[in-house]
Amino acid sequence: MLSWMFLFGKGFSMYVRSFLKWAGSKYNCLDDIFKRVPREGDLLVEPFVGSATVALNTNYKHYVLCDLNPDVINLYKFVVADVEAVIIALRDYFTPENNVKSRYYELKEQYNNSTDDWERAILFVYLNRHCYNGLVRYSGKGFNTSFGSYAKPKLPEDEMRFFAKKFKRADFRCHSFEDLKVRFRKDTTVLSDPPYIPASPTASFSSYTPVGFGQVHHRKLNSMSRKWSKRKARVFVCNHDVELVDKLYSGFVHKDAFEVSRTISCKIDEREKADEVLLSYQEIDV
Numbered sequence: 638m639l640s641w642m643f644l645f646g647k648g649f650s651m652y653v654r655s656f657l658k659w660a661g662s663k664y665n666c667l668d669d670i671f672k673r674v675p676r677e678g679d680l681l682v683e684p685f686v687g688s689a690t691v692a693l694n695t696n697y698k699h700y701v702l703c704d705l706n707p708d709v710i711n712l713y714k715f716v717v718a719d720v721e722a723v724i725i726a727l728r729d730y731f732t733p734e735n736n737v738k739s740r741y742y743e744l745k746e747q748y749n750n751s752t753d754d755w756e757r758a759i760l761f762v763y764l765n766r767h768c769y770n771g772l773v774r775y776s777g778k779g780f781n782t783s784f785g786s787y788a789k790p791k792l793p794e795d796e797m798r799f800f801a802k803k804f805k806r807a808d809f810r811c812h813s814f815e816d817l818k819v820r821f822r823k824d825t826t827v828l829s830d831p832p833y834i835p836a837s838p839t840a841s842f843s844s845y846t847p848v849g850f851g852q853v854h855h856r857k858l859n860s861m862s863r864k865w866s867k868r869k870a871r872v873f874v875c876n877h878d879v880e881l882v883d884k885l886y887s888g889f890v891h892k893d894a895f896e897v898s899r900t901i902s903c904k905i906d907e908r909e910k911a912d913e914v915l916l917s918y919q920e921i922d923v
């Protein structure tokens with residue numbers, strides 16, 4: 638049976654956590670997001686689903702959840718198909734012997750050299766929970782985050798079971814947002830949470846995938862968001878509250894700004910409050 642204690646994490650929270658740690662997770666902004674983004678409806682589309690933290694805390698009839706990172710989508714498909722098999726396989730990796738630096742680097746190399754979807758899915762969870770800050774970061778040689786040195790990384794069994802149950806019928810897709818083709822339903826929300834525009838030239842973290850995400854992508858997302866809103870979907874885009882947002886996302890109609898704890902920096906002393914925005918592409922009641 639599911640233990641509901643995991644819902645509360647450290648301290649009280651109304652929200653469910655994903656089983657993946659994720660740089661840029663929206664967990665700390667859910668209150669602000671749900672002031673605008675409906676938590677219910679016919680269809681929720683997330684072109685940049687990441688850890689699925691937003692979708693996990695909604696109650697839509699249908700979900701289309703996409704990400705360009707094939708390991709994330711591959712893993713989600715295995716979890717939904719047979720979560721107990723995934724958990725059993727993971728138990729062999731969440732051991733004290735595997736929680737040492739040398740073993741972490743061996744398994745990271747095994748992951749980077751593997752072409753087997755199942756092996757990559759299992760190792761992805763191991764790396765996500767044992768690497769520094771849960772940063773899923775790639776370089777030319779593959780996954781390149783350093784060892785996290787945590788006392789006892791937790792195998793997030795309950796979170797995985799919740800995820801599997803919640804998204805049993807979700808449509809998981811691995812492609813870039815530019816290739817999104819979906820038949821909207823009557824009551825559709827599209828929420829895009831792309832890699833951030835860097836808050837400053839030195840604070841950049843946008844290497845979730847080897848391809849990267851630049852201004853050309855942000856402009857393209859702006860034009861696609863306008864098109865989606867013309868098709869009567871409610872369309873929202875998240876990003877940093879930087880001047881460039883107004884330039885790159887010229888099509889939005891309303892902007893909400895809010896402050897949030899940011900933990901995406903590699904350096905622990907660089908964790909800080911950052912301003913975020915939620916752009917709406919349709920008229921809203923203020």
Ligand SMILES: C[S@@+](CC[C@H](N)C(=O)[O-])C[C@H]1O[C@@H](n2cnc3c(N)ncnc32)[C@H](O)[C@@H]1O
Binds near residue numbers: 660661831
């Ligand atoms: C800010 S994160 C999303 C975080 C998510 N909202 C959460 O709460 O966990 C951005 C995501 O976009 C994905 N991504 C990067 N480039 C992409 C692209 N061109 N198309 C679709 N997804 C992309 C990354 O793999 C990453 O998971």
